[in-house]
Structures are given as structure tokens and as C-alpha cells.
Amino acid sequence: MILLNYPEAFAFAVLSAMAFAVIFQAPKNALPVCGVVGAVGWLVYIHLSQTLGVDSFYANLAASLAVSLLSEINARLWHHPVTVVVIPGLFPIVPGLAMYKGMTQIIEKNYDLGMSLLLQAGMDASAIALGVMAVGSLFRAVKLRQERAGLKRLAKEREEQS
Amino acid sequence: MTADKHYITREQALNVALNIGKVLLKSGAETSRVEDTIMRFCRTFGYHDINVFATPTMIIIGDETAVNASLMCRIRYRSNNLSNVKAINDFSYNIDPPNFNYDEAMAFLRYLLQKCPPYGKWTVCLASAICSAAFASMLGGNSHDFVAAFVTGGLAMTLLRQFDGYSLSAFWENALAGAAIGVLAIMCCAVSVQCTRMNIIVGSLMPFLPGLAFTNGLRDYLSGDLISGNSRIAEALLFAVSIAFGLALTLLLWYRWGWDLWPMGK
Numbered sequence: 001m002i003l004l005n006y007p008e009a010f011a012f013a014v015l016s017a018m019a020f021a022v023i024f025q026a027p028k029n030a031l032p033v034c035g036v037v038g039a040v041g042w043l044v045y046i047h048l049s050q051t052l053g054v055d056s057f058y059a060n061l062a063a064s065l066a067v068s069l070l071s072e073i074n075a076r077l078w079h080h081p082v083t084v085v086v087i088p089g090l091f092p093i094v095p096g097l098a099m100y101k102g103m104t105q106i107i108e109k110n111y112d113l114g115m116s117l118l119l120q121a122g123m124d125a126s127a128i129a130l131g132v133m134a135v136g137s138l139f140r141a142v143k144l145r146q147e148r149a150g151l152k153r154l155a156k157e158r159e160e161q162s
Numbered sequence: 163m164t165a166d167k168h169y170i171t172r173e174q175a176l177n178v179a180l181n182i183g184k185v186l187l188k189s190g191a192e193t194s195r196v197e198d199t200i201m202r203f204c205r206t207f208g209y210h211d212i213n214v215f216a217t218p219t220m221i222i223i224g225d226e227t228a229v230n231a232s233l234m235c236r237i238r239y240r241s242n243n244l245s246n247v248k249a250i251n252d253f254s255y256n257i258d259p260p261n262f263n264y265d266e267a268m269a270f271l272r273y274l275l276q277k278c279p280p281y282g283k284w285t286v287c288l289a290s291a292i293c294s295a296a297f298a299s300m301l302g303g304n305s306h307d308f309v310a311a312f313v314t315g316g317l318a319m320t321l322l323r324q325f326d327g328y329s330l331s332a333f334w335e336n337a338l339a340g341a342a343i344g345v346l347a348i349m350c351c352a353v354s355v356q357c358t359r360m361n362i363i364v365g366s367l368m369p370f371l372p373g374l375a376f377t378n379g380l381r382d383y384l385s386g387d388l389i390s391g392n393s394r395i396a397e398a399l400l401f402a403v404s405i406a407f408g409l410a411l412t413l414l415l416w417y418r419w420g421w422d423l424w425p426m427g428k
Contacts, residue, residue, distance in 0.1 A: 019293035096371030
């Protein structure tokens with residue numbers, strides 16, 4: 001019974017992501033950013049999975065793409081390292097609950113239900129990991145290309161000078 | 163191609179690199195970041211043939227010859243400290259080889275390894291309480307659930323921090339946290355009828371659940387670090403099992419076997 005009132009959900013998600021950033025000892029000036037990024041990810045996830053009825057794998061993928069994109073943009077604009085924003089930002093969407101439910105079912109000997117819940121949690125977590133990796137690789141490829149272009153230009157200038 | 167001028171010796175470079183990796187792994191960074199930072203550091207000083215292998219419990223730095231030194235270190239206790247990750251990030255981006263002071267760098271890294279984290283014990287417990295309460299509300303709890311989850315999450319984290327000095331294994335720490343959450347959730351439900359046990363438990367569990375560790379393990383898999391990916395995923399599953407174990411034990415004791423913890427006739 002997820003809260004679907006978007007402003008309230010945004011406020012609570014900001015609180016929970018910021019509190020999680022404190023638990024993970026994030027630097028103080030990054031706390032509001034972590035909160036907002038986490039809240040945006042949570043809103044994307046619940047909008048896609050509850051309101052639009054999209055399959056949870058794609059909802060998680062979209063949410064983690066949004067979170068990673070925002071944290072990369074933050075890293076360029078305000079110089080917080082990407083990890084510092086991504087980790088608390090992913091916290092609301094990470095499937096910890098599904099894993100717990102799966103383990104509980106297995107302890108109560110409902111192995112079928114337990115394994116299916118655990119596999120669902122695994123698929124969701126891999127969607128999140130895919131989203132983070134995709135955006136990270138994209139930005140790293142662009143950065144490496146810029147670095148190589150800059151080095152080539154430097155080498156050419158040195159050749160022309162000598 | 164001009165010859166790179168090494169501003170520090172090979173042993174010094176290896177020492178600094180090893181300590182950088184140690185700080186990063188002890189703060190919970192992912193393996194690809196650790197290896198990438200170490201390699202970039204060595205390359206900045208012109209040592210292009212150094213190889214590094216990192217897992218969550220060990221770092222080995224060396225090269226492919228039998229003559230030069232290679233270093234390794236073991237990492238036994240890992241925690242999550244994003245401030246250290248940021249500090250190392252700033253340190254490694256601001257390295258200026260001509261002005262690099264080896265002793266200062268080693269002193270800085272040693273300081274990072276033993277310094278107290280920026281938020282103390284009580285701030286973390288308060289944050290855990292707020293996190294639990296906010297999550298319980300996000301998942302549809304009412305205001306009674308908010309307060310109950312606040313109390314449960316905060317007290318569970320406080321109890322966990324009390325056992326910091328005893329070096330319990332991670333399994334028992336998490337089982338203790340799960341049991342504490344179960345007991346407190348049952349007590350809160352016994353106090354107020356409008357609390358939903360499921361919402362309170364779910365909200366309070368979120369700071370302790372290893373969902374993030376699981377996702378980091380999958381990120382390691384996708385980066386090609388199979389051993390670290392395997393270890394992190396196994397660790398995450400172990401934590402999930404231990405929390406479920408602690409929680410299920412308490413709930414079983416209360417509901418199945420009728421051990422009346424709070425004799426209020428409920």
C-alpha cells in the first residue's frame with residue numbers, strides 16, 4: 001500500500017535518503033543533493049510501477065538511470081564525486097524488502113514463494129546495477145574521448161613548436 | 163615520447179597507492195574505483211607497469227617481474243564512509259607530481275584511516291530513526307506507524323552501536339538488530355491499536371537491509387571483477403539471512419509459542 005500522494009512521497013523520500021546519507025557518513029554539503037536525487041528516483045519508480053503499471057524491472061531501470069544521470073550532472077556542476085550521490089540516491093529503490101520477504105518465506109519453508117521473491121529481488125537489483133553502469137560507462141567514454149582529443153592537440157602543438 | 167620523470171621512488175609510489183586502496187576499501191568503495199584510483203596514481207608518477215588486484219578483503223599491488231617489490235594488505239573490517247571516498251577523490255585529483263610530498267601524503271592517509279567519522283554515534287542513531295520513520299510512511303503507514311518506526315529504528319541502531327566494542331561477527335550483529343526490531347515492533351503494536359506490524363517492521367528494517375551491498379556486488383560483476391562481485395553478493399545474502407533469522411525468531415516466540423512479552427491481553 002505505497003503512498004501515492006506525490007508531494008508527501010517526495011518529502012518523505014527526501015528525509016529517508018538524507019538520513020541514509022548520514023548513516024553512510026556522507027559529507028555535509030552533499031546531504032541535500034542526496035535527498036533530492038533519492039526522492040526523484042523514488043518518484044520515478046512509483047509513478048512507473050504503480051500508476052502506469054510498468055513491469056518492476058523496467059521501473060527500476062528507469063529510476064536508476066534517472067538517479068545516475070542526476071548524480072553525474074551533479075559531479076560536473078558541484079564537484080561531488082558520483083559515488084557520494086549515487087549510493088544514498090539509490091537507497092529508496094533498492095530491493096532490500098523483497099530480499100527480506102524471500103528469506104522469511106524460505107525460513108517458513110515456502111521454498112517456491114521464497115525463491116521467486118528472491119529472484120525478483122535479484123532481477124530488480126540487476127536492473128539498478130545496469131542503469132548505473134550504463135550511465136557511468138557513457139560518461140566515462142565521453143571523458144576519455146575528450147582527454148585523448150586534448151592530448152592529441154597538445155602533442156600536435158608541441159610538434160609544430162619544435 | 164619524452165621519458166617520464168619519476169618524482170618519487172617506486173617503493174614510495176607503491177606505499178602511497180596501497181594506502182589509498184586501503185582507505186577506499188575500508189570506506190566501502192567498489193572494486194573498480196579502487197583499482198582505477200591506484201592505477202591512475204601510479205601512472206601519474208610514470209610507473210606504467212604496476213598491476214593491482216583488489217577484492218573486498220585484500221589488495222595486492224605489484225608488477226610482472228620477479229625482482230621489484232610487490233605489496234599486499236588485508237582488510238578485515240569494512241564500513242561505509244562516503245566522506246573518506248570524497249577525501250581520496252579530492253586527494254588524487256589534486257596530485258601535482260613536482261610538488262608531491264611523500265611524508266605529508268602518508269601522514270594524511272594514515273590520518274584518514276584512523277579518524278572518527280564525521281557523524282557521531284547519536285547522530286547516526288537519530289538518522290536511522292528518521293530513515294525508518296520516513297520509509298514506513300512512504301510505504302503507506304499512518305502517523306502511529308511513523309512514531310513507532312521512529313522509536314524502533316532508533317533503538318535498534320542504538321543497541322547495535324552499543325556492541326561496537328565487542329567485535330561481534332556481522333551475522334550476530336544483524337541477527338541482534340533483527341531481534342530488537344521484532345521485539346520493539348511487537349511492543350509498539352501492543353501499545354497502540356492503529357499500528358500495523360508489517361509497516362513498522364518494514365520501515366525499521368530498511369537501514370539494515372543489504373540491498374545496497376547486493377547492488378554493489380552486481381556492479382562489480384558487470385565491471386568484470388568476478389571475485390569481488392561474488393563476495394559482496396554472498397555477504398549481502400548472509401546479512402539478509404541473519405536479519406530474517408533474528409526477526410523470525412522473535413516473531414515466532416511471540417505468536418506461535420505464545421510467549422507473552424507484554425501481558426496486556428492482546
